[in-house]
Each structure stands twice: as structure tokens, then as C-alpha cells.
Amino acid sequence: VQLQASGGGLVQAGGSLRLSCAASGRTFSTYAMGWFRQAPGKEREEVAAISWSSGSTYYADSVKGRFTISRDNAKNTVYLQMNSLKPEDTAVYYCAARTVASPTYYFSSKSSYDYWGQGTQVTVSS
Numbered sequence: 001v002q003l004q005a006s007g008g009g010l011v012q013a014g015g016s017l018r019l020s021c022a023a024s025g026r027t028f029s030t031y032a033m034g035w036f037r038q039a040p041g042k043e044r045e046e047v048a049a050i051s052w053s054s055g056s057t058y059y060a061d062s063v064k065g066r067f068t069i070s071r072d073n074a075k076n077t078v079y080l081q082m083n084s085l086k087p088e089d090t091a092v093y094y095c096a097a098r099t100v101a102s103p104t105y106y107f108s109s110k111s112s113y114d115y116w117g118q119g120t121q122v123t124v125s126s
Contacts, residue, residue: 008120021095053103
């Protein structure tokens with residue numbers, strides 16, 4: 001599967017952005033999906049994850065209550081709605097995918113994913 005992330009940009013603190021990740025392939029509905037981010041000089045870290053049924057989600061503590069992950073299997077797309085953005089959210093955001101048999105599984109570790117998008121830059125100014 002190929003992943004194409006988009007929607008990044010420059011926003012002021014307190015603002016919102018919605019990232020999209022479009023996937024190729026006919027079996028998108030059986031992929032668990034995740035969003036990760038990497039700030040300069042830091043390790044890539046998990047942000048959010050979602051099962052292929054959308055029944056299970058995961059959020060890093062740093063984004064809980066501010067970010068929402070969702071997906072539209074008919075459009076082969078996963079989204080990350082980011083609200084109340086903070087300067088510390090500044091990073092390159094990546095989407096990731098892996099196949100999974102269970103509709104309720106999600107994965108929060110970057111080592112669990114097989115496919116990665118190219119990343120989209122999010123910059124939050126103070």
C-alpha cells in the first residue's frame with residue numbers, strides 16, 4: 001500500500017488543522033492505521049492509532065482531548081483532526097499502516113507498522 005499524507009501547514013497556537021492520509025490499494029479497510037510525529041532532534045513518537053473498524057482508538061497522553069483520529073474506508077483515507085494546537089506539536093507528521101486480521105486491533109508502536117507515508121510538516125507558532 002502507498003500512503004500520501006497532506007494537510008500540514010503553519011498555524012498559530014490555539015488553532016486547528018486536519019491532516020489526511022490517502023491510501024492506495026483495495027484492502028484499506030483491513031489496515032490498522034496510525035499517526036506519528038517527529039520533531040527536529042527527537043525520536044519519532046506515536047500520536048494516535050485506529051483499528052480498521054474504527055471501533056478502537058489510541059491517543060498519546062500529550063494529545064488526548066485535543067486530537068481526533070478517524071477514517072473513511074470508502075475513501076481509503078484516515079484523518080487526524082488537531083485542535084488547540086501548541087508550539088510543542090510542531091513536527092513532521094507521518095501516517096502508517098499495517099494489515100491486521102482483527103477489526104478491533106490498533107498499534108501504538110512504530111515498530112508494528114509496515115507502510116509509511118512521506119510526512120507533512122505542521123508548524124505551530126506561539
